[in-house]
């Protein structure tokens with residue numbers, strides 16, 4: 645089973661939940677940090693990193709002598725990453741999504757694939773849990789290809805096939821998080837009972853509903869704010885999987901980079917129940933209703 649922990653909004657406690665879920669998960673696990681712009685999961689899990697390797701995107705390299713300026717490549721590129729200006733053919737590597745259409749279509753075989761570094765992939769182990777994370781190069785805008793490269797490690801027969809997977813997904817509702825959750829079996833949304841939490845939860849629900857995956861919600865800092873998040877979940881058929889209380893000792897554990905379920909044993913039953921509810925959600929395969937507002 646692949647569980648993606650996501651949130652429409654940053655700062656809801658998504659990584660805190662991911663780390664505690666990894667701690668209580670009963671079967672062999674891979675913990676994957678796909679929040680590649682600001683990966684934090686390793687700060688909780690403290691993995692021993694055994695492999696650190698660069699991750700690349702393929703980009704076009706043009707042989708100026710072969711190129712006849714036919715414009716087939718500029719016409720097919722959806723991202724304006726190749727242009728012909730007068731007699732000059734230029735590439736814009738930062739805008740290239742590495743789809744390969746240009747070098748596939750070039751009639752003169754004037755384009756070969758080069759590469760551009762996106763960031764790093766780090767692989768290791770935290771106790772019995774295998775760990776993978778992507779870390780985007782500072783200033784790099786193209787995070788989805790790095791996310792896909794990290795996920796390829798899961799599919800490449802690296803001993804992960806018999807393990808459940810917990811993904812700490814990026815916040816938001818745009819391409820990075822869609823790439824992160826699209827292969828998941830269950831999406832767990834972490835929110836808080838505030839107007840901001842509600843607004844961004846509804847956005848996330850709307851973004852993920854077309855994927856047709858079972859979704860549930862964890863309400864963090866559950867005893868502050870309003871009941872609007874609860875009403876919203878009831879109205880849209882979104883299962884509330886757990887409520888994490890607003891407590892000083894939880895905030896203190898978080899502030900010290902500790903896994904809250906390890907520091908505060910009283911939270912363990914809450915997270916064990918959460919695991920059981922995620923599995924039930926997965927077994928029943930009940931996709932959430934499509935949300936038509938927000």
Ligand code: SF4
Nearest residue numbers: 711712714715717750
């Ligand atoms: S498709 Fe090939 S030959 Fe045509 S403009 Fe592009 S690089 Fe040149």
Ligand code: SF4
Nearest residue numbers: 721740741743744746
């Ligand atoms: S690889 Fe795709 S995105 Fe990149 S320049 Fe070629 S056609 Fe455009």
